[in-house]
Amino acid sequence: MTSGVVVIAAAVMLATLFLKAPVFIAVLSGPFTYFLLNASLPGQIMAQRVIAGLESIPLLAIPFFVCSGVIMNYSGVTTRVMRFCEVCVRRIPGGLAQVNVLLSTLMGGLSGSNLADAAMEAKMLVPEMEKRGFSKEFSSVVTAVSAMITPLIPPGIAMIIYGSIANVSIGKLFVAGIGPGLLLCVAMMILVAIISVRRNYKNEMIENVSFRAAAKSAFFPLLLPIVIIGGIRIGVFTPTEAGAVAIVYAVVLSLVFREFSFKNLYQSLKETVTTTASIMMIVGAASAFAWILTREQIPQRLTAFIIANVSNKYIFLMIINVFLLIVGMFIEGNASMIVLVPLFAPVARAFGIDDIQFAMIFIFNMAIGAISPPMGTLMFVTCSITNCKLGAFIREAPPFYILLLICLMMLTFVPFFSLFFVNLLY
Numbered sequence: 001m002t003s004g005v006v007v008i009a010a011a012v013m014l015a016t017l018f019l020k021a022p023v024f025i026a027v028l029s030g031p032f033t034y035f036l037l038n039a040s041l042p043g044q045i046m047a048q049r050v051i052a053g054l055e056s057i058p059l060l061a062i063p064f065f066v067c068s069g070v071i072m073n074y075s076g077v078t079t080r081v082m083r084f085c086e087v088c089v090r091r092i093p094g095g096l097a098q099v100n101v102l103l104s105t106l107m108g109g110l111s112g113s114n115l116a117d118a119a120m121e122a123k124m125l126v127p128e129m130e131k132r133g134f135s136k137e138f139s140s141v142v143t144a145v146s147a148m149i150t151p152l153i154p155p156g157i158a159m160i161i162y163g164s165i166a167n168v169s170i171g172k173l174f175v176a177g178i179g180p181g182l183l184l185c186v187a188m189m190i191l192v193a194i195i196s197v198r199r200n201y202k203n204e205m206i207e208n209v210s211f212r213a214a215a216k217s218a219f220f221p222l223l224l225p226i227v228i229i230g231g232i233r234i235g236v237f238t239p240t241e242a243g244a245v246a247i248v249y250a251v252v253l254s255l256v257f258r259e260f261s262f263k264n265l266y267q268s269l270k271e272t273v274t275t276t277a278s279i280m281m282i283v284g285a286a287s288a289f290a291w292i293l294t295r296e297q298i299p300q301r302l303t304a305f306i307i308a309n310v311s312n313k314y315i316f317l318m319i320i321n322v323f324l325l326i327v328g329m330f331i332e333g334n335a336s337m338i339v340l341v342p343l344f345a346p347v348a349r350a351f352g353i354d355d356i357q358f359a360m361i362f363i364f365n366m367a368i369g370a371i372s373p374p375m376g377t378l379m380f381v382t383c384s385i386t387n388c389k390l391g392a393f394i395r396e397a398p399p400f401y402i403l404l405l406i407c408l409m410m411l412t413f414v415p416f417f418s419l420f421f422v423n424l425l426y
Contacts, residue, residue: 006296009034013289014330023332024281027339031288046288053287053338054280057240058164062279064243065155066116067272068224068250069107073120074264075254077221081106082124084218087211089189094196095203096129097142098189104146105153105185106222114370116275118147118378122385132202137396138195140388144378145400146188148367151333152181154225155242158363161283161334163239165290166345168355170239171232172422176356179417180364184407191403220256224249233425279334286338294342303347313351317412320344321365328369332377337366360418361411368404371397 013030017023028050035046072078082103089098100121107117121143129139151158154174163170195201227249228242237245254260293299310316327336341362348358370378373394383393411417 005034005037006292006298008037009289009292017331023335024278024285027282027289027335028285031285031292034289034292049288049291050284053284053290056164058160058170059280059283061155061160061170061240061243062157063272063276064240064247065157065160066275066279067268068243068246069116070268070271070275071247071250071254071265072221073116074259074268075250076257076259077250077253078103078107078120078124080214080217080257081221083209084214084222087209087214090203092189093193093201093203094189095201096125096132097134097139097192097196097201100125100129100139100142101146101149101185101188101192104149105181107150114147114150114367114378115381117150118144118382119385121147122382126386132204134201135396136386136388137392138199140382140386140393141396141400142188142192143386144371144376144382144393145397145404147378147382148371148404149181149184149188151363151367152177152184152360154178155228155239155246156363157279158333158337158366159359160239161337162341162359162363165338165341166355166359168359171229172356172426173359174229174232174239175425176360176418176422177363178421179419180360180407180411183410183417184404187403187407188400191399195399220253229425282332282335283338286335290339290342293339299343299346302343303350306347307350313353314413316347316351317353317361320348321361321408321412324362324365325368325372328366329372329376331369333366333370336369337362354415354419356422357411357415357418361408364408364411368401368408372401 009030012033013026016026016029019026021029031046031049035041035043082099085099085102085106086096089095089102092098103121103125104117107120122140126136126139126143130136150156154177156174156177159173159177160170162168163173224246228246231237231245232239232242251260251265254264306316310319324336324340327340344362345355345358349355370376373379373390379390379393382388383390
């Protein structure tokens with residue numbers, strides 16, 4: 001009986017998502033339906049589970065890192081890092097498209113939010129790319145796909161959420177993300193170079209500055225990821241405390257660059273509150289549904305079923321990849337992570353798959369979902385800012401989707417990419 005109620009609750013949640021209701025309301029509709037149909041459970045428990053899902057010390061890192069990233073955007077750090085990227089790739093075919101990819105990689109270590117990164121680059125770089133002959137749809141696709149690198153490079157918010165749910169070291173996840181992030185960055189730069197040569201896109205940059213001047217300007221902002229990872233590794237602070245350190249670092253940089261103002265600080269705090277609130281509402285709602293799954297012993301049943309019917313861990317990983325790619329097309333990444341990680345992480349452990357590698361595979365799948373129709377959030381955010389039609393975006397994207405699938409297979413079957421830096425530092 002109760003299993004049937006869970007199925008009905010899940011169906012209601014999916015139906016609400018398809019109706020394009022706000023994500024947290026759609027996710028909350030599942031637990032609401034479950035408690036409504038299960039008379040033996042008082043409704044107060046649902047509210048308690050939503051609140052309990054937010055009472056996690058590691059989750060405090062989310063508003064901290066969001067705030068540091070927003071402050072850096074307002075303090076001119078992004079512009080300085082962009083100039084450095086221009087100098088680094090000025091001789092590589094692709095021009096500003098290459099800057100787009102490299103900037104996402106470096107900004108991933110500063111902002112931690114893929115949507116913030118996509119919005120920022122869509123405003124700053126896409127108009128400049130169009131002036132230099134790049135098509136609107138190509139510029140939009142490069143911006144959206146390169147923003148996928150952000151949740152992989154530390155301190156990605158997805159890693160904080162995954163670590164808090166699966167009880168995996170967030171510090172190790174931060175370090176592990178470097179490998180997949182660099183893999184995707186290099187692969188994208190190669191693909192962008194090939195397309196740019198074939199289409200004869202110009203290599204012209206926005207500014208012509210010297211390497212020394214650009215490196216000097218971007219030196220201290222680019223130290224932030226090193227400070228965070230180094231501080232966590234030697235035990236100076238925890239991943240949560242690292243978020244507070246990042247805020248202090250961002251404020252100090254804004255003072256050094258003489259771009260600090262109380263107006264910008266107010267705007268930064270305002271954006272932090274709205275961004276964090278949207279994430280936390282999803283986390284709380286999804287935590288309530290995850291509690292229902294645990295109460296009904298769905299993870300245990302699923303583990304037993306998969307182990308009994310799948311004899312090889314590589315077949316299991318292929319099944320998981322296909323499933324997560326489909327889920328990512330329809331459900332927001334953070335919500336699906338909170339619901340599905342408690343289901344699949346124990347199964348992966350039972351097959352002897354390393355926790356860190358499985359985390360990277362999971363996060364990478366969710367990142368692909370963010371640019372996949374029909375509900376890819378990165379796709380919608382980028383197109384809404386650049387005024388690119390969704391049809392044109394989807395027609396331009398297939399080479400990038402193929403590249404992402406190749407990278408996903410490399411992460412799945414070659415643990416080196418996920419574990420090299422972890423084994424090196426730990």
